[in-house]
Amino acid sequence: MKLLVAALFALVLPAGALARDGRLLATGGASQVEGSAGGGIVPWAVLAGYGTRDQDGGTAFYTRVDTGDYALDAYGVAYTFRNRLELSLARQRFDLGELQRRLSLPWDSLEQDVFGAKLRLGGDLVYTAWPQVSLGVQHKRLRDGALPLAVGARDDRGTDVYLSASKLFLAGPGGRQLLLNGTLRSTRANQMGLLGHGGDRDGGRSLVFEGSAAVVLNPRWVVGVEYRQKPDNLGFAAEDAWKDAFVAWFPNKNLAVVAAWADLGSIATLDGQRGGYVSLQLSY
Numbered sequence: 375m376k377l378l379v380a381a382l383f384a385l386v387l388p389a390g391a392l393a394r395d396g397r398l399l400a401t402g403g404a405s406q407v408e409g410s411a412g413g414g415i416v417p418w419a420v421l422a423g424y425g426t427r428d429q430d431g432g433t434a435f436y437t438r439v440d441t442g443d444y445a446l447d448a449y450g451v452a453y454t455f456r457n458r459l460e461l462s463l464a465r466q467r468f469d470l471g472e473l474q475r476r477l478s479l480p481w482d483s484l485e486q487d488v489f490g491a492k493l494r495l496g497g498d499l500v501y502t503a504w505p506q507v508s509l510g511v512q513h514k515r516l517r518d519g520a521l522p523l524a525v526g527a528r529d530d531r532g533t534d535v536y537l538s539a540s541k542l543f544l545a546g547p548g549g550r551q552l553l554l555n556g557t558l559r560s561t562r563a564n565q566m567g568l569l570g571h572g573g574d575r576d577g578g579r580s581l582v583f584e585g586s587a588a589v590v591l592n593p594r595w596v597v598g599v600e601y602r603q604k605p606d607n608l609g610f611a612a613e614d615a616w617k618d619a620f621v622a623w624f625p626n627k628n629l630a631v632v633a634a635w636a637d638l639g640s641i642a643t644l645d646g647q648r649g650g651y652v653s654l655q656l657s658y
Contacts, residue, residue, distance in 0.1 A: 416602055418555045421457055438500075441619060441636075460510075486567055487517065488513070597621045630656070
């Protein structure tokens, strides 16, 4: 995995010269925790980087979410070809924290790799009347599926398919720019795949909704909210929708910093999982 990240990151580096004068600041979004361009917890129809149809571009990111009981670290890279096809690669490490201590589990963390691809089908975030629409896939593989399989998951790997539509309204409420995004996802993933796929309660696919709304305060500062519906496949623990409120800073096209307060509901029998979210993204 580290060699793959290094190789893809090396591909991203030369794109700085290519994408420097590409799309408007912040229109590439941030890096979602599964590696795709978008918000923190929801993929958007935008593609990583700032390249136009004649340019390539890409990103590298690191994100940490900490609720006190649990912590999630995610990092990865994404590369976009000609503002048409985005390929991404992410590694997630979920620290079991309080659950491990309470149950004396032999595992202290869960890790998974996420391989993503997103194809822009049509439209443009800014320059067309219709929204930008993209079709994406995220293939997820746990590095050790013993714990998820033991608590009822049917598989330690699986693939999500999603369709996203994003539009930036230049004259939104109060004269501010307003970005709206809606995503429909077909998934069997439990807690984003960290607890496997399918379960004793429901082994099939669920169609879930994810949404984002963001207000551009000025070209460098964006505030917004996100919502991510989740399937509820495992009998031993309920799974709740995720929500967050975020502020993003884009000082230039090479750097983005996102801070958020996330409400992740109940995770693996521990209720009230809320905490801070910080993400750093480098774009080229």
